[in-house]
Amino acid sequence: MPIFHISHFLNLNFKIKMGISNKVYGVVMMIVYCGLFVVSYSLFETGETRLTLDYYAKTCPNVLQIVRKEMECAVLSEPRNAALVVRLHFHDCFVQGCDGSVLLDDTITLQGEKKASNNIHSLKGFRIIDRIKNSIESECPGIVSCADILTIAARDAVILVGGPYWDVPLGRKDSTSASYELANTNLPSANEGLLSIISKFLYQGLSVTDMVALSGAHTIGMARCENFRQRIYGDFDATSDPNNPISRSYIEKLRSICPLVGKTGENNITAMDNMTPELFDSSYFQMLMRGEGVLNSDQELYSSLLGIETKALVKKYAADPIAFFQQFSDSMVKLGNITNSDSFVNGExxxxxxFINT
Known part of the structure; x- marks a missing residue:
């Protein structure tokens, strides 16, 4: 992992902004995050690759078929399960790398990541992974890691709702630790600014292009009222077309789901893509171009004054679904290749x- 922490970048962000104009600030921060990308990318690229496509060819040759069958059942019973598994994979990889740490329950001796502020209300799908693990253990006991299962399941989840295929390198080990603290700091949040989100992706060795493409997974995601209230009572009117009756109807619907005051609607949910919520496609990017992104962090990709590159990518993927699918596949492989070096030595x-093995 990179030797600097994300807080170093955010402190620099604050110090720069305090002393210069907004225009100069934007230019300086673009230079900073491009420089950070070079450092972060080089650190990840020099690491030894331990993952292979045929890792279980002899020890558990049917692993891919088992995962696919269980995911088919899960998505057929509830299409939303596809998004739940993809989100689980993302939240796992952004904390200690893709090591299955997000799956650990709290115990007397271990504080897991499930109750971290960025996870406690947004992560589900754990029982799906449990079922897959049980099926694999019946055929190949003690062979396939939970980290690998989650990575394969995320790929299959995307395919089953119309998304692209990609080969999944395998060979991860499960960590014997978790990080509640990193789950609170490394993961992007719904109301975060563009530069802060970019810096969190760069810290993981993922580029701005990866960030925009991976954000496209919200085409099948759901959001809680707590996470989109600030957006719909904030700048939604400013980014969308107030004269468009469809836009007006949409914002009224969102506000009926999520009232301005009171906590009665905190757990109410809405699709982040109201056009085709159960289909993995590029309509999410078309919504951003209309200024109708549900989350602040999503709409920032298109509407932020500092998002010159991200705005261009949103336009590209909205117009060219094939380009989006290709980049999403490549970016998901990069995401899955964020590994926990310690787990290869001390993992299991x-x-x-x-639970960790006893």
Whole structure:
């Protein structure tokens, strides 16, 4: 992992902004995050690659078929399960790398990541991974890691709702630790600014292009009222067309789901893509171009004054679904290749994805 922490960048962000105009600030921060990308990318690229496509060819040759069958059942019963599994994978990889740490339950001796502020209300789908693990353990006991299961399941989840295919390198080990603290700091939040989100992706070795493409997974995601209230009672009117009756109807619907005051609607949800919420496609980017992104962090990709590159990418993917699919596939491989070096030395293959082996 990079030797600097994300807070170093954010402190620099604040110090720069305090002393210069907004225009100069934007130019300086673009230079900073481009420089940060070079450092972060080089650190990840020099790491030894331990993952291979045929890792389980001899020890558990049917692993891909088992995962696919279980995911088919899960998505057929509830299409929303596809988004839940993809989100689980993302939240796992952004904390300690893709090591299955997000799957660990709290115990007397271990504080897991599930109750971190960025996870406690947004992560579900754990039982799906449990079912897959149980099926694989029946055929190949002690062979396939939970981290690998989650990575394969995320790929299959995307395919099953119309998204692209990609090969999944395998060979991850499950960590024997988790990080509640990193789950609170490394993961982007719904109301975060563009530069802060960019810096969090760069810290993981992911580019701005990766960030925009991976954000496209919100085409099948759902959002809680708590996470989009600030957006719909904030600058939604400014980014969308107030004279468009469809836009007006949409914002009225969102506000009926999520009232301005009171906590009665905190857990009410809405699709982040109201056009085709159960289909993995590029309509999410078309919504951003209309100024109708549900989350502040999403709309920032298109509407932020500092988002010159991200705005161009949103336009590209909105117009060219094939380009989006290709980049999403490449970016998901990069995401899955964020590994926990310690897990290769001290890691294990958990018998139960929720607990470290005893």
């Amino acid at each position: 293959v958990r018998k139960n994805c929720r």
